[in-house]
Amino acid sequence: MPELQTDVAIVGAGPAGLMLAHLLHNAGIDSVVVDNRSHDDIAHTHRAGILEAGSVRMLGADGVDSRVLTAGHRHDGIDIRVDGISHPLDFPSLVGESVWLYPQNEIFVDLAAARARTSRPTFFSVTDTSLGDIGTERPWVRATTADGDDLRISARYVVGADGSRGPCRAMIPAERKEKFFHEYPFAWFGILCEAPPSHEVLIYSRSERGFALISQRSDTVQRMYFQTPPDTEAADWSEDRIWTELQARVAGPDGFELKTGPIIDKTVLPFRSAVHEPMQHGSLFLAGDSAHTVPPTGAKGLNLAFADVSVLAPALISAMTHDNAEALSGYSQAATRRVWKAQNFSYQMTRMLHTDPDQDAFETRRSLGELRSMLESVHGRRYLAECYTGWPDD
Numbered sequence: 421m422p423e424l425q426t427d428v429a430i431v432g433a434g435p436a437g438l439m440l441a442h443l444l445h446n447a448g449i450d451s452v453v454v455d456n457r458s459h460d461d462i463a464h465t466h467r468a469g470i471l472e473a474g475s476v477r478m479l480g481a482d483g484v485d486s487r488v489l490t491a492g493h494r495h496d497g498i499d500i501r502v503d504g505i506s507h508p509l510d511f512p513s514l515v516g517e518s519v520w521l522y523p524q525n526e527i528f529v530d531l532a533a534a535r536a537r538t539s540r541p542t543f544f545s546v547t548d549t550s551l552g553d554i555g556t557e558r559p560w561v562r563a564t565t566a567d568g569d570d571l572r573i574s575a576r577y578v579v580g581a582d583g584s585r586g587p588c589r590a591m592i593p594a595e596r597k598e599k600f601f602h603e604y605p606f607a608w609f610g611i612l613c614e615a616p617p618s619h620e621v622l623i624y625s626r627s628e629r630g631f632a633l634i635s636q637r638s639d640t641v642q643r644m645y646f647q648t649p650p651d652t653e654a655a656d657w658s659e660d661r662i663w664t665e666l667q668a669r670v671a672g673p674d675g676f677e678l679k680t681g682p683i684i685d686k687t688v689l690p691f692r693s694a695v696h697e698p699m700q701h702g703s704l705f706l707a708g709d710s711a712h713t714v715p716p717t718g719a720k721g722l723n724l725a726f727a728d729v730s731v732l733a734p735a736l737i738s739a740m741t742h743d744n745a746e747a748l749s750g751y752s753q754a755a756t757r758r759v760w761k762a763q764n765f766s767y768q769m770t771r772m773l774h775t776d777p778d779q780d781a782f783e784t785r786r787s788l789g790e791l792r793s794m795l796e797s798v799h800g801r802r803y804l805a806e807c808y809t810g811w812p813d814d
Contacts, residue, residue, distance in 0.1 A: 423572045424541065426452045427740055429561045431549060431588050432581030433542055434462060435524060436708040436725035438531035439478060440579060443733040445538050446482055449740050452573050453535070453542040454563050455582075456549060462528050466612065466637070466685075469523035470495070470622070470719035472810030475726045476520050479527065483537070486530040492522035493636070498808065500773075500795060501625040502788075504672020507795040508621075514798075514805035521636055524722055543571060551578055554591055555702040576703065577736060577748075581725070583709045584694070592701040604691035604715065604770060605778050608633075609648040611662060614641055615681030624717075624773055625670045626791065631774040632669035633717075634678065641684075647774050654686045662686070691715045691770070693763055698752040699728070705751060707732055712759050717773065718766035723810060728755050758811065765807040 428444055430437045433455035441451045455462070471479075471488065479486035496518050500507045511518050535542055545566035553559045561573040580588020616639065623634035630647035637643045646666055663680050670676055694713045699706040708725030731754050738747035772791040775784065794800035 423574055424452055426450045426573060426575050427577070428452075428736060429551075429559070429573045429575035429578045430454070430581060431551070431561060431578065431586060432583065432708070432710070433457070433532070433544060434581060434583070434708070434725075435527045435531055435722060436729055437579070437581035438528070438535050438542075439481075439726060440581065440707065440729045440733055441540070441542075442484060442531060442534055442538075443481060443729065444736060445540065447733075447737045447741065449737060451540065452561075452575070453540075454546045454549060454561065454571070454573070455542075455544050456546055456586075458545045458566075459532060463525050463532070465525055466643075467524040467722075469521060469527065469722070471520045471522055472723045472726075472808075473517040473519065474730070474810045475723050478726055478730060479530070484530060484534045487526065488520055488522045488530075491526065492520045495519050495521055495621045497621050497805075499619060499621055499623045500791075501623055501627075501670060501672065501676075502791060502795070503627055504670070504674070504676075506672070506674065506676075509801055509805055509808075511805045511809050514802045515809055517805075517809040519719075519809055523637060527722070546571065549582075549587055551587065551591055551704070554578060554704040557703060559703040576740070578704045579707060579732065579736075580704060580710045581707045584713055586710055588704065589696055589706060589710050591704055592696075592698070592706075596698070596701060598697050600695040600697070602693040602767070604693075604774075605650070605776055606630075606647050606774060607650040607652060607691055608645040608689045608716070609652060609654065609657070609662075610643065610645045610687050610689055611683050612637065612641060612643055612685040613681045613683045615679045616640065617642060618677075618679045623670060624769075626773045626775075626788070627669045627671075628775070629665070629669050632666055634666075634670060642679075642681075644678075645689075648688065649777070650688075650690055652688050654688050657686065659683050689716075693767065695756065695759055695763065697756055699755055700748070700752045705732055705736075705748070707755075711755075712763075714762055714766040715770050717769040718762065718808065720762040720766055724759060724762050727758050727810075731755050761807075761811060
């Protein structure tokens with residue numbers, strides 16, 4: 421296969437990489453996208469999908485034809501239960517915004533279809549991906565295609581949207597980068613079940629037994645979680661035991677009961693936060709999980725990746741169409757400003773809603789006091805609503 425020439429080589433064909441490719445295409449900028457996963461693997465990987473208002477607006481870009489507004493579900497708030505007492509947050513009345521439930525794999529399906537309509541190349545199921553010369557103006561990406569052909573892409577810029585285990589982040593020299601990491605002393609036990617939604621919005625519950633999240637997936641399949649020690653073995657938990665524990669963590673004087681059904685998947689998720697700075701070096705730029713990860717408590721993972729793209733796309737467009745390479749110089753600083761706001765919110769929500777086996781009685785009561793201070797103040801509720809629905813563009 422001959423060498424491909426393009427403006428931007430994008431490593432990673434998940435929602436962030438494909439959204440970036442689409443925005444660049446709309447501006448007349450060419451790109452080539454590669455991913456080590458197959459199209460079907462990405463399309464059938466079920467991950468959470470609470471979208472901030474800004475992410476929904478990005479999916480409205482010309483030519484995406486996203487189904488988010490037709491197949492997704494608008495949520496006008498969340499319900500925070502504290503010892504069985506509900507504290508509903510009404511987002512439109514607090515901040516004039518809403519969020520949307522739309523799974524990440526469906527976002528991928530929409531964006532992959534939009535990419536296919538452009539007829540620009542996307543290579544799935546590649547292996548042995550590598551990149552080089554990122555300190556020059558002609559970086560390259562190499563890989564082996566699914567057909568076994570050697571692929572070399574020569575570009576002006578490379579974007580790493582390849583997740584926390586991809587090769588791009590490792591290309592930033594060790595002496596130039598810094599890693600910030602935090603590991604929480606608990607995990608989430610997550611299930612997928614065949615059942616109708618238990619509530620019209622997500623429920624975040626704090627009880628003496630620990631945290632629980634009653635999330636949603638679709639009209640017929642739901643996702644739920646409860647706090648558990650990191651060494652928990654999912655196989656040790658029967659369906660009856662799982663449902664009993666979840667119900668105990670949301671039970672209250674209002675008699676609220678979960679809608680139950682067959683459990684089709686169960687897993688234990690570790691809780692970690694990480695930020696890698698800077699998010700750029702030479703002609704290489706990172707976006708999404710390749711640069712940062714957050715615990716899922718604040719529903720920020722995909723939204724942060726889209727926020728990165730919302731900063732990076734116009735900078736790349738300015739650099740390519742107006743010969744303004746300086747437009748890219750501030751990308752990392754601008755992106756990480758929002759990243760750290762999201763890290764703070766995710767950490768704050770996690771600490772307020774979970775019981776920490778390592779903390780003393782004072783800290784347990786203090787964190788509960790913090791949560792009540794937020795919920796019992798209109799200013800606190802407005803703060804939570806703004807953080808959850810997404811901050812205005814910086």
